[in-house]
């Protein structure tokens with residue numbers, strides 16, 4: 654699934670925060686998006702996933718225009734995001750959080766519950782199996798019955814990833830997956846992402862931990878004041894004087 658973003662723009666009260674930004678993630682790709690605080694990275698994710706509306710530009714998933722689709726429709730098309738601040742249901746357990754993330758179950762319709770109980774039961778069984786697989790894959794077994802609100806920052810990031818996986822997405826946008834996560838868990842999280850990527854899931858990852866991100870992705874884009882100012886292999890991009898200046902100068 655190829656994501657192509659061309660010239661998207663967003664202004665808040667006359668202040669342009671995403672400025673004609675373009676980017677591409679190829680099928681099964683692994684791409685990073687970096688930039689100083691306030692550069693517009695999270696806003697870029699919100700535009701791409703349809704949580705906010707921009708001005709102009711074009712976005713396609715496998716050549717299909719997605720610019721006017723709702724976030725749900727974009728998720729159905731195969732692209733989902735996580736949030737910089739995890740949005741798990743704090744009172745639900747880890748297992749319940751993963752259950753709730755699966756889209757369009759037959760049991761969601763009361764009519765099906767009455768008239769097609771067999772189908773509902775079958776789907777629930779299949780869903781339960783997928784949830785247990787995700788829990789095992791993410792090593793969340795020990796906390797599967799713990800309310801998500803009680804987890805550590807790193808565990809919450811794993812649940813966020815699990816919720817994205819439950820949608821069956823082919824492209825997952827991660828907003829700062831390593832923020833507030835201890836170094837050991839960062840390496841584990843990176844390994845899980847690598848394994849998922851090997852299974853064909855593409856990732857676009859915003860991250861301030863440039864070391865960990867550079868070990869994970871072969872391709873980086875740099876955003877500064879809403880504009881993409883550089884892209885390429887991490888070593889080249891991080892050595893680019895323009896990029897160094899953007900980080901040293903700061904924008905906030």
Ligand SMILES: Nc1ncnc2c1ncn2[C@@H]1O[C@H](COP(=O)(O)OP(=O)(O)OP(=O)(O)O)[C@@H](O)[C@H]1O
Nearest residue numbers: 665666670688689690691692693694695696697737
């Ligand atoms: N809803 C909003 N209303 C007004 N301004 C906003 C809104 N959301 C974001 N901004 C502004 O847009 C700019 C970009 O914010 P954004 O959160 O996209 O940056 P970021 O690159 O994700 O930063 P960080 O690395 O700190 O998360 C900031 O100046 C921010 O204050």
Ligand SMILES: [Mg+2]
Nearest residue numbers: 694695696737
């Ligand atoms: Mg952000």
